[in-house]
Amino acid sequence: MVSPFSNRNRILENKLCYVIEDAFPVSKGHCLVIPxxxxxxxxxxxxxxxxxxWALVDExxxxxxxxYSPDGFNIGINCGESAGQTVMHMHIHVIPxxxxxxxxxxGGVRGVIPHKQSx
Numbered sequence: 001m002v003s004p005f006s007n008r009n010r011i012l013e014n015k016l017c018y019v020i021e022d023a024f025p026v027s028k029g030h031c032l033v034i035p036x037x038x039x040x041x042x043x044x045x046x047x048x049x050x051x052x053x054w055a056l057v058d059e060x061x062x063x064x065x066x067x068y069s070p071d072g073f074n075i076g077i078n079c080g081e082s083a084g085q086t087v088m089h090m091h092i093h094v095i096p097x098x099x100x101x102x103x104x105x106x107g108g109v110r111g112v113i114p115h116k117q118s119x
Contacts, residue, residue: 070096
C-alpha cells in the first residue's frame with residue numbers, strides 16, 4: 001500500500017518521521033507529523049518513533065510560531081474509526097489556533113464530543 005502522505009512536500013523531517021501540511025486544514029498552518037514506517041495506530045509506535053514524533057511536534061510548533069504567530073495550539077491523534085480516524089496511517093495533528101477562530105474555544109479537544117466540550 002502506498003501512503004496517502006508519501007507524495008506531499010515535507011516541511012521538516014528527522015530519521016524516523018516527517019511533517020507535511022494537512023490537505024484539509026482546519027486552520028492556517030495545520031500540519032501532520034507522520035512516521036516513515038506505515039502503521040495505523042499511535043500505540044503501535046516504537047519507543048524510537050515516539051521520540052522522533054514528539055521531537056517533530058516541538059519543531060513544528062516552533063516553525064508555525066515563526067511563520068504564522070498563532071495564539072495557541074491543539075495537538076491530536078485519532079486512533080481507530082470510532083475516534084474519527086479516516087486515514088489508517090498514524091499521524092499527529094498540530095493545529096495552530098487563533099484568537100476569535102471559534103466563538104468559544106473552552107474545552108478544546110473535548111469538542112470531539114460536542115455536548116461535553118463546555119463544562
